[in-house]
Amino acid sequence: MSVTGSAIVAGVCGQPIRHSMSPVIHNAWIAAAGLNAAYVPFGPGEDNFETFAEGLRGGAIRGLNVTIPFKEQALACADRCSDLAKLAGAANLLIFEADGTITADNTDGPGLIGAIAVQAPGFDIAVSPVVILGAGGAARGAAAALALAGAPRVSIVNRTFARAEAIATSIGGVVEAASETELDALLAQAGLVINATSLGLGGGAGPAADLALTPKNAVVVDMVYKPLRTEFLRRAEAAGRRTVDGLEMLLRQAVPSFEAFFGVAPPAQVDVRALALAHLGDAAK
Ligand code: ATR
Numbered sequence: 001m002s003v004t005g006s007a008i009v010a011g012v013c014g015q016p017i018r019h020s021m022s023p024v025i026h027n028a029w030i031a032a033a034g035l036n037a038a039y040v041p042f043g044p045g046e047d048n049f050e051t052f053a054e055g056l057r058g059g060a061i062r063g064l065n066v067t068i069p070f071k072e073q074a075l076a077c078a079d080r081c082s083d084l085a086k087l088a089g090a091a092n093l094l095i096f097e098a099d100g101t102i103t104a105d106n107t108d109g110p111g112l113i114g115a116i117a118v119q120a121p122g123f124d125i126a127v128s129p130v131v132i133l134g135a136g137g138a139a140r141g142a143a144a145a146l147a148l149a150g151a152p153r154v155s156i157v158n159r160t161f162a163r164a165e166a167i168a169t170s171i172g173g174v175v176e177a178a179s180e181t182e183l184d185a186l187l188a189q190a191g192l193v194i195n196a197t198s199l200g201l202g203g204g205a206g207p208a209a210d211l212a213l214t215p216k217n218a219v220v221v222d223m224v225y226k227p228l229r230t231e232f233l234r235r236a237e238a239a240g241r242r243t244v245d246g247l248e249m250l251l252r253q254a255v256p257s258f259e260a261f262f263g264v265a266p267p268a269q270v271d272v273r274a275l276a277l278a279h280l281g282d283a284a285k
Contacts (some may be wrong), residue, residue, distance in 0.1 A: 001036050008037040010261040013052070014038030014067035017043035024279050025272050032267040039261075041232055049073045056096050063095040063261045065254075076151060087144035087171055090137055093257050098191070106139075106261070109145020111253025112221070116192075118252070119244040120219040126150040128191025128219075131183070133207045135163035138223050139196035143167055143175050146192075148175050155186050158197075187213040194221040195232050206232025212239040222246055226282040247276060247284075 012022040018041070026039035042064070044052040049070045054077065056064070067076040071090035075081060078091060081104035085091045091104035091125035116123050131149050132139050136156035143154050147220065155178040156164040164177035177185055187209060201224050210230075211220055220236035225246030233243045251272050258266045266272075277284050 001034050003038050004036055006036060008035070008258075008262055009040065009061040010037070010063045010065075011040040011042050012065040012067060013042040013044065013049070013070060015043050015046055015069060017041045017067075020067065021250065021276055021279055022067075022254060024275060025251065026258060026261075028042075028270050028272060028275055029266040030259055030262070032270045033262070033263055033264060035264070037262055048075060052096065053077045053102070057101045057102065059096050059098050061096060063093065063257075065226070065257050066092050066094060068137075075104050078102045080104070082106065084109050084144060084148055087148065088141040089144075089170065092143060092253065093260060095260055105256075106141060106144075107253040107256045108141045108249075109148070110256055111249045111251075112142055112145055112194075113149055114252030114255070115244050115248035116219065116221065119248055120242045123192070123219050123242075125192070127152065129153040129186070129189050130155065130192045130194065131186050131190045131209075132156045132194045132196050134158055134195065134197035134211060135160065135167055135177075136196065136198075139194075140167050140171070142194055142196055142223075144171055147171055147174050151192075155182075157183050157186070180264060183209060184213055186216075187211070188217055190214050192219050192221065193236075194223065195230070196223050200224045200230040200232050201226060203227055204231070204232055206235070211236045211241060214239070214241060216240065218242075219244060221249075223249060225250060226280065226283045228280070247273065247280075251276060 030037045075091040081099040085106040088106045093105040095103040154175045158164040168175045168177040219242045219243040222230045223246045
């Protein structure tokens, strides 16, 4: 269907934005569903997010996905938010309500849990201690989602201990900061190990954790998806562990966003993973 004056418009906002895969994914779903809709990229200047988002109040567009570096500011500009967005301290989804208010949510956490369900079926979060490597925004979102999903313990290990401590303090409950000297002992008990550092991006070595120490049924996740099979995931596979890749997380976080924008589920017949892999090209290798 062509885009007319009554089209529903949504988009993704980040800086830089030109490499975002979200327009590719959402527009493929829009076309397959035959919607009168469009999903477009926005790249406001680093200091301009607030002005940009405020200007959309009242429904100039239906909604926005928000990515680096604006996720914290997105939460701050909202009038209401989900428990998960609050706990994560960040939002990747804004809906501009007709009454002028802004609703914020975070679908990165459901993306992580959805990706585990697809690539490690049968995995039970409620009985699996989690080790998260890294303490940036990605780690915080994962810790919040896993704590809300009922993980018995979420241990955050980071080069800069104070950042891990800050996350544990703000989320509380089962989330704890652990030192690098405790890592081996934590790995020996882990059901889920997640790389939330930027190590491995672009093909370098991943975090130094010895994944062979984990129980045989442990699942290893890498949030990095360029390359798709990171050095960290290759090590997990070599140790015989099940793995979950960052691309599946990216695809799963898009599903609830699409539903929030357009009011329908993404058409199942679109192979978005193949589409995303083709779009990534050599970067996926
Ligand atoms: P994001 O918001 O995407 O999570 P970030 O806030 O820049 O990104 O966090 C990157 C993470 O990778 C941090 O945990 C960082 O560790 P520090 O908090 O100590 O900086 C981690 N990281 C990056 N380079 C690293 C390296 N060479 N060794 C260990 N950890 C590293």
